[in-house]
Amino acid sequence: xxxxxxxxxxxxxxxxxxxxxxxxxxxxxxxxxxxxxxxxxxxxxxxxxxxxxx
Ligand SMILES: [Zn+2]
Numbered sequence: 001x002x003x004x005x006x007x008x009x010x011x012x013x014x015x016x017x018x019x020x021x022x023x024x025x026x027x028x029x030x031x032x033x034x035x036x037x038x039x040x041x042x043x044x045x046x047x048x049x050x051x052x053x054x
Contacts, residue, residue: 007036007037009043012036021034023039023041025042026041
């Protein structure tokens, strides 16, 4: 089993054309997730954040 090839949150393959590497708040790369799930040191969850902000 090798999960290194996938985002640990959404399982998007890291070699997928849409994959973007996640980043920490200091700009460092986060190898575990894609930028859709985790960005700038925090998880992104459109459903939850949009519901809260409305
Ligand atoms: Zn992801």
